[in-house]
Amino acid sequence: MNQIPQLKHQDSANFFLLAGPCAIEGEDMALKIAEKVVEITDNLHIPYVFKGSFKKANRSRIDSFTGIGDEKALKILRKVSETFDVPTITDIHTEQDVVMAAQYVDVLQIPAFLVRQTDLVVAAAQTGKTVNLKKGQFMSPESMQHAVKKVTDSGNENAWITDRGTMFGYQDMVVDFRGVPTMKQYAPVVLDVTHSLQQPNQASGVTGGRPALIGTMARAGIAAGVDGLFMETHFDPANAKSDGANMLDLKLLEKLLTDLVAIRKVVNEL
Numbered sequence: 001m002n003q004i005p006q007l008k009h010q011d012s013a014n015f016f017l018l019a020g021p022c023a024i025e026g027e028d029m030a031l032k033i034a035e036k037v038v039e040i041t042d043n044l045h046i047p048y049v050f051k052g053s054f055k056k057a058n059r060s061r062i063d064s065f066t067g068i069g070d071e072k073a074l075k076i077l078r079k080v081s082e083t084f085d086v087p088t089i090t091d092i093h094t095e096q097d098v099v100m101a102a103q104y105v106d107v108l109q110i111p112a113f114l115v116r117q118t119d120l121v122v123a124a125a126q127t128g129k130t131v132n133l134k135k136g137q138f139m140s141p142e143s144m145q146h147a148v149k150k151v152t153d154s155g156n157e158n159a160w161i162t163d164r165g166t167m168f169g170y171q172d173m174v175v176d177f178r179g180v181p182t183m184k185q186y187a188p189v190v191l192d193v194t195h196s197l198q199q200p201n202q203a204s205g206v207t208g209g210r211p212a213l214i215g216t217m218a219r220a221g222i223a224a225g226v227d228g229l230f231m232e233t234h235f236d237p238a239n240a241k242s243d244g245a246n247m248l249d250l251k252l253l254e255k256l257l258t259d260l261v262a263i264r265k266v267v268n269e270l
Contacts, residue, residue, distance in 0.1 A: 008086065009045045013268050014261060016228040017041060018089055018107075018132070018162075018190065019253075020051035022243035023065065024073040030080055032235060033250060038084045040254045044261050049107060050080050050088045051230070056242050057093040057111075065241040074104040081106070089132060095123045102127040112136045112164055112195075115147050125154035132160045132190070137167040141179030148186045159187045162230055165196035173198055175217065177224040190228035191221035194246050209246025211237070215256050222263045229260070 019037050024030055034050050041048040054074045055067035067073055077088045087106035092098050093114060101108060108124040112134035115121070124131045133147045144161050151159040161183045165173030175196045183189045196217060197210045218229055234240045237247040248256070 008042070009047045012045045012047055013264070014044070014046045015222060015226065015264055016047035016049065016190075017257070018049045018051045018228060018230040019233055021234050021240065022053060022232045022247065023056050023067060023241055024052040024054055024076050025241050026068060027076045027079065029235075030076050031083065033233065034080045034084050034086070036235075036250055037233070037253065038086060040257055044257055046257060046261065048086055050077070050084070050086050051232070052077055052080075052088070052090060053242070054090045054101065054104075055093075070100065074101060078104045091134075092120070092124060095119060098123040098127060102129055106130065107132055107160075109162075110134060110147075115139070115144075118150060121147060121150045122154050125151040125156040125159075128156060128158075130158040130160065131156065132162055133187075134192070135161060135163045135179075135183075137165060137173065139166075141176070141182040144183050145186045160190055160228070161187045162190040162192050163196070164192035164230075165198075175220075177220060180221075180224045180226055184225070184227070188227040190230050191217070191224075191226045192230040193217040193221060194230070194232045194243070194248060197246050198243075209243070211246050211248060214246075214248050215259070218256060218260055219263060222260050223267060225267065 021033055055070055081088045089107035089109055090101055090105050091109040091111050092101050107130045109132040110121055115133050115136050131151050135144050148159045165175045168174040173196050180189055193214050197213055231248055232243055233248045233250050233253055235250040237244040237249055
């Protein structure tokens, strides 16, 4: 598995976890969420990367929350890293974002809608940071080899692929677990168990979701052999400023991760 610097428990046989709020809403909320997730993952020996978007560029409506200010949010991500000694990940949308975000975080994430944007992928790769490539909702598992090759051909061997489902109809996603072994040929594979349960393109312009199925999706992913899991979590999803409809309530995280560690142990023994 490709690793990133200072990843706790990196020799663990466990899956690794990318988790945190959808968007950075403020310093207190970010630190509160990070503190709880760090406590849980340390106890379970799960390598952990704190996730938070420093801005939300892909929104359905112009009046949707986009962030608290780019540099302010990025400084909060750096404070989380320094406070809890964990790496951080954030998504980027432009080449200018790459230059700015690379100064603050350890992993740069290419959003699913932008994963075919060669200049963006190459710019992220050239920073030397680990690049997390979200599989486009419109792309086959096989096609992700070309996105990975853009990273490696840029001199960076540290790429992950994150599957967040494939668009099914107009308002639903489906994860095809047949793609896991295919994509593992190209890079470590992460399953995004919250965005894959989104119900986008609602008439209201506010994305819906099916958070009751997060546990089901996560268990299936571990059984299928994914290397990592991505999930957005919040202590008050109903009032989160972005993607609250498909986030995991933070109070449910410990039980879910405990179950997943047990499943991973069985999978490793097969």
